Amino acid sequence: MKMYYDDDVDTEVIADKTIAVIGYGSQGRGQSRNMADSGLNVIVGLREGGSSWQNAIDDGMNVKTIEEAAEAADIIHILLPDETQEKVYNEQIAPYVEAGNTISFSHGYNIHFGLIKPGEDVNIVMFAPKGPGSRVRTTYLEGFGIPGLVAIEQDATGDALQLALGMAKAVGLTRAGVIETTFQEETETDLFGEQAVLCGGLTALIKAGFETLVEAGYQPEIAYFETCHEVKLIVDDIYENGMAGMWHDVSNTAEYGGLTRGGRVITDETKKEMKAILGEIQDGTFKQQFADENATDAANLKEMRVAEEHETIETVGKRLRVACGLQKED
Ligand SMILES: NC(=O)C1=CN([C@@H]2O[C@H](COP(=O)(O)OP(=O)(O)OC[C@H]3O[C@@H](n4cnc5c(N)ncnc54)[C@H](OP(=O)(O)O)[C@@H]3O)[C@@H](O)[C@H]2O)C=CC1
Numbered sequence: 006m007k008m009y010y011d012d013d014v015d016t017e018v019i020a021d022k023t024i025a026v027i028g029y030g031s032q033g034r035g036q037s038r039n040m041a042d043s044g045l046n047v048i049v050g051l052r053e054g055g056s057s058w059q060n061a062i063d064d065g066m067n068v069k070t071i072e073e074a075a076e077a078a079d080i081i082h083i084l085l086p087d088e089t090q091e092k093v094y095n096e097q098i099a100p101y102v103e104a105g106n107t108i109s110f111s112h113g114y115n116i117h118f119g120l121i122k123p124g125e126d127v128n129i130v131m132f133a134p135k136g137p138g139s140r141v142r143t144t145y146l147e148g149f150g151i152p153g154l155v156a157i158e159q160d161a162t163g164d165a166l167q168l169a170l171g172m173a174k175a176v177g178l179t180r181a182g183v184i185e186t187t188f189q190e191e192t193e194t195d196l197f198g199e200q201a202v203l204c205g206g207l208t209a210l211i212k213a214g215f216e217t218l219v220e221a222g223y224q225p226e227i228a229y230f231e232t233c234h235e236v237k238l239i240v241d242d243i244y245e246n247g248m249a250g251m252w253h254d255v256s257n258t259a260e261y262g263g264l265t266r267g268g269r270v271i272t273d274e275t276k277k278e279m280k281a282i283l284g285e286i287q288d289g290t291f292k293q294q295f296a297d298e299n300a301t302d303a304a305n306l307k308e309m310r311v312a313e314e315h316e317t318i319e320t321v322g323k324r325l326r327v328a329c330g331l332q333k334e335d
């Protein structure tokens with residue numbers, strides 16, 4: 006395994022480059038602000054009239070249209086939603102790409118699945134933070150960062166890796182460590198992680214625990230604290246000191262109960278299903294389903310979003326978070 010930290014990265018090669026960050030959402034905002042604060046020459050490329058345009062101006066960023074930014078840049082770092090990248094790249098970026106430019110991503114999706122096909126005379130790179138965009142910014146401001154991955158699909162200029170690592174360093178990722186990988190490995194592991202564990206698996210586990218307590222007659226507020234709020238505190242323990250550290254921190258009762266019961270919740274059947282989910286990612290089934298979903302203007306996704314917002318755990322949780330000042334009222 007090849008791992009890079011701050012001292013391993015020479016930023017000289019990137020110092021005179023102009024970087025167009027296309028998109029100013031979760032990752033675009035965090036990454037472009039970190040790059041600018043680290044001294045890189047950053048332009049933010051956006052569509053006029055969208056809500057990001059004014060946000061980026063208010064943050065003091067140098068904002069241009071996507072076409073203008075792509076034309077002016079040596080490095081075009083695409084931080085748009087994955088499902089929009091193919092169209093925007095073909096129509097608004099590709100006409101301005103020149104030989105020797107670098108096309109950069111924070112997720113391998115569009116390159117790995119063959120949706121974007123840049124010419125052979127450009128670099129194709131990726132540096133992918135292993136965490137949400139808001140954390141990319143807050144950890145950078147705290148003097149740290151979140152870990153990441155780096156991959157080179159095409160090295161036309163001979164210094165593609167140094168360019169990608171230079172950006173990763175400016176974003177703060179090499180403070181925590183960046184692992185070298187491939188577009189395939191990043192895409193497949195990232196999709197699996199978010200579907201089976203981090204987003205899909207975790208919310209399903211929390212909801213099942215919450216519903217079990219509420220259906221048994223316990224107060225929903227207590228069920229929320231127990232199965233949702235406290236997850237962060239336990240995960241923080243695991244994040245800092247591993248599972249052994251967490252087991253040490255909790256009571257012996259929790260340790261014995263957890264070690265004897267956890268495997269009854271996440272069973273061999275669960276792992277079998279995880280393998281099926283990974284298979285659907287590897288064989289392209291998920292990519293096709295996501296494409297079909299977007300072809301119908303994400304109708305199912307929008308319906309599921311509304312249903313999630315109306316779950317009891319969400320209404321109860323929001324009330325408790327607003328009451329203690331953790332979350333602002335709408
Ligand atoms: N979210 C995350 O934390 C992570 C994301 N990634 C990857 O980073 C990339 C960006 O993801 P993320 O930050 O979530 O994206 P967002 O959904 O937050 O991106 C929103 C931005 O894209 C712009 N945008 C959306 N649609 C279009 C369009 N059709 N044309 C022009 N601009 C558009 C929006 O502009 P407007 O305001 O005008 O609508 C806004 O600036 C993806 O590849 C993702 O997989 C990787 C790691 C973590």
Ligand SMILES: CC[C@](O)(C(C)=O)C(=O)O
Pocket residue numbers: 134135136137138195198199203204
């Ligand atoms: C876990 C979800 C993620 O992969 C991420 C924040 O790393 C994403 O696509 O947003």
Ligand SMILES: [Mg+2]
Pocket residue numbers: 134135136195199
């Ligand atoms: Mg991820």
Ligand SMILES: [Mg+2]
Pocket residue numbers: 112195196199
């Ligand atoms: Mg992801």
